[in-house]
Amino acid sequence: MAVLDLIHGGMHRNDIAGNGAIAKFVANVRENMARRAVYRQTLRELGELSNRDLADLGLNRGNIRSVAYEAAWGKK
Secondary structure, eight states, X not given: OHHHHHHTTOSOHHXXXXXXXXXXXXXXXXXXXXXXXXXXXXXXXXXHSOHHHHHHTTXXXXXXXXXXXXXXXXXX
């Protein structure tokens, strides 16, 4: 129905965009990309540390992913 209304000129551009829904979507995608970059960088940096260095930080290889997740998205 919306497509037919659009073809016949019954809908306005704001109706299609959902009052900024596209802008919100793009902002959300950008935020998630930035968070994912933080996650990957944290994984990479912690993965390069020796077991001794990780132990000094109170970490082990088994919890690197959860630490990286927390760095990017906060506590679960």
